Amino acid sequence: MKTIIKPLWSYDVQKTEQWLTDQAKEGYHLAQLHRFKRRFTFEKGNPKDVTYRIGYDKIKPATLSNTMRNDGWEKVTQSGKWYVIANEKPQAEVTTSTSRDAIIKRNNYIFYAFMAILIYITGAMLVNIALFSTVFIASDGNVEVVESPLWIITYTGSALSTAFYFFMIYSVWKIKKTNKALSQENQTTYSSQHTLEKKNLTKAEEKQLKRDGLIIKRRKYGWMYSPDKLEKWLEQHAAEGNRLHRVSKLGTTFYFRKGEPQYVKYSADYQNLSNDSYFEIHRQAGWKDIFSSKGAIQKWTIWSKEYEEGETPPALYSDKTHKLKQAKKVAFSYTVIFLPMVLMYMFIASINIGFLFRKEEAWTLHDTNTIMFFICILVFGTFITKTWMYYFRLRRA
Structure with a gap:
């Protein structure tokens, strides 16, 4: 033994x-x-x-x-x-x-936990660097370094923190690689055939269609914060004869192929944890996944399904309350991601704003940093606000 x-x-x-x-x-x-x-x-x-x-x-x-x-x-x-x-x-x-689904789901929980910690630690590091830079510039480089009386504890803690930080980076990389291998193991023949269907145009053919004006390109930034508006936008394009052909890898550029007006129902679905079973269920129900985000934090999939005039538009989920639950999950998820950043930037900006109005010298890098903090507060705050507006729109409906 x-x-x-x-x-x-x-x-x-x-x-x-x-x-x-x-x-x-x-x-x-x-x-x-x-x-x-x-x-x-x-x-x-x-x-x-x-x-x-x-x-x-x-x-x-x-x-x-x-x-x-x-x-x-x-x-x-x-x-x-x-x-x-x-x-x-x-x-x-x-x-x-x-089945590998339960292992993939467990790994994803660990993956998202480590990603959240990495984001917050990295953000805190950047904030400290920004604060140090502000103090350094404001003092014209006259910074006094005081040696810690307990230098052994300081250096040991720094070494352990650095080791833990790199361990989390390794964990995120390893888990993502493992889940990809496990997902490939779960792939079915149906999925392979579906993938081939999606790639029915070569790059050369697509370029030629663009030259002929048969494929048009439109950009849509930040649609994941108001997915209901994206769905209506895509359905309007389909009704005008512009069928969604594909979406860029970043999910910001939409390519439409001109043709006859069609009735197409689109659904932007958010999943914290998704696997091949999730895709297989919807594909077998007749839905086609046009786009799936590759990000570690957000997992968006855009589904489409045709229907005839006069028919009731199909729904991705039979549960009427699912969409509202999803909207709430979207709002909470993005609030957890962006709110700590907003609070950190507000704290830094509140410290710097007094100095900005009291000083008498010309514009400095310190002033630029302060303005950038306010811009970040506005941008991230807008993201949070838009997701909650999306939730309340569905709630009223």
């Missing part, structure tokens, strides 16, 4: 599964997993070719379906919501596997 500790094994479950398989080939078979201690315990036995899969399930203890049991899967161990199953059949003969 041997015990191995792997601190970050859950960041890459596919690599951990392959590692467990390699251990089995050497005669060490998994006996127990301890999620808190990050510890794997192995029993010595005969070398075997075993396929392992790691699953995550809120239901404890996790149970295997009859289909998976008949396919040769057996549960080896479970610790909390994590469990490990094994199959001694040749890998080519294995036809079933565990």
